[in-house]
Amino acid sequence: DGGITQSPKYLFRKEGQNVTLSCEQNLNHDAMYWYRQDPGQGLRLIYYSQIVNDFQKGDIAEGYSVSREKKESFPLTVTSAQKNPTAFYLCASSRLFQETQYFGPGTRLLVL
Amino acid sequence: GESVGLHLPTLSVQEGDNSIINCAYSNSASDYFIWYKQESGKGPQFIIDIRSNMDKRQGQRVTVLLNKTVKHLSLQIAATQPGDSAVYFCAENSFNYGQNFVFGPGTRLSVLP
Numbered sequence: 391d392g393g394i395t396q397s398p399k400y401l402f403r404k405e406g407q408n409v410t411l412s413c414e415q416n417l418n419h420d421a422m423y424w425y426r427q428d429p430g431q432g433l434r435l436i437y438y439s440q441i442v443n444d445f446q447k448g449d450i451a452e453g454y455s456v457s458r459e460k461k462e463s464f465p466l467t468v469t470s471a472q473k474n475p476t477a478f479y480l481c482a483s484s485r486l487f488q489e490t491q492y493f494g495p496g497t498r499l500l501v502l
Numbered sequence: 503g504e505s506v507g508l509h510l511p512t513l514s515v516q517e518g519d520n521s522i523i524n525c526a527y528s529n530s531a532s533d534y535f536i537w538y539k540q541e542s543g544k545g546p547q548f549i550i551d552i553r554s555n556m557d558k559r560q561g562q563r564v565t566v567l568l569n570k571t572v573k574h575l576s577l578q579i580a581a582t583q584p585g586d587s588a589v590y591f592c593a594e595n596s597f598n599y600g601q602n603f604v605f606g607p608g609t610r611l612s613v614l615p
C-alpha cells in the first residue's frame with residue numbers, strides 16, 4: 391500500500407522546545423516538500439528537497455530545519471526560533487521537482 | 503473536526519446539482535494546473551490536472567476548464583454528493599521558471615441534503 395505517512399497526527403510544543411515532524415514515503419519519489427497551512431491562506435512552502443542529501447529553503451524557512459538522509463524520509467524540525475508555530479503542517483512528494491505533488495495526512499502542531 | 507480555512511469563500515449546492523468552483527491564477531506563464539480536494543483535518547487529495555495546451559479535461563464526474571486569456575480555471579463537479587463537501591483549491595506552476603507550485607486559498611463546498 392503506497393503512500394505518504396506523517397506522524398504524529400497532533401503534536402504539542404512547549405515554549406523553547408524543538409519538535410520534529412516525521413514524513414515518510416514509499417512511492418520512490420525523488421522530491422519532497424514541507425508546507426504550512428494557516429486558516430484562509432494557501433499552502434506556504436517551508437523547505438523542499440529535489441534529491442537525497444540536498445534541500446532548499448522555501449518562502450518561510452526561518453525557524454525550521456530539515457534533513458534528507460534517505461530518499462524515503464524528510465523530517466521537519468520546528469525550532470524555538472519559530473515564534474508562531476501553531477499550524478497544520480503538510481508533507482508532499484513528487485516523482486520529480488515540479489511534477490504532481492501528493493500529500494500526506496498532515497500534523498497539527500499546537501503550542502502549550 | 504479542524505477547519506482548513508475559517509474565512510474561505512463558500513459555495514452551497516443541493517445534492518444532485520452540478521457545482522462549479524473557480525480559480526483565478528496570477529502568472530500568465532503558468533502552464534500546469536492541479537485541482538485538490540481537502541476534507542477537514544486531512545491532507546489534500548489530487549483530483550485532476552490540466553496543461554496549458556488544453557482547454558478542457560474530464561475525469562470521473564469532474565471537468566476542469568482552462569481559459570488562458572483571462573487566467574481562469576474552473577472545476578465542475580457533476581451530480582454533487584455529500585461526500586464532495588470539502589475545500590477545493592487550485593495550484594499553478596510554470597516549468598520554465600523552475601519554481602514550485604503556487605497554491606490558492608481555496609473554496610469551501612457545502613452540499614445541502
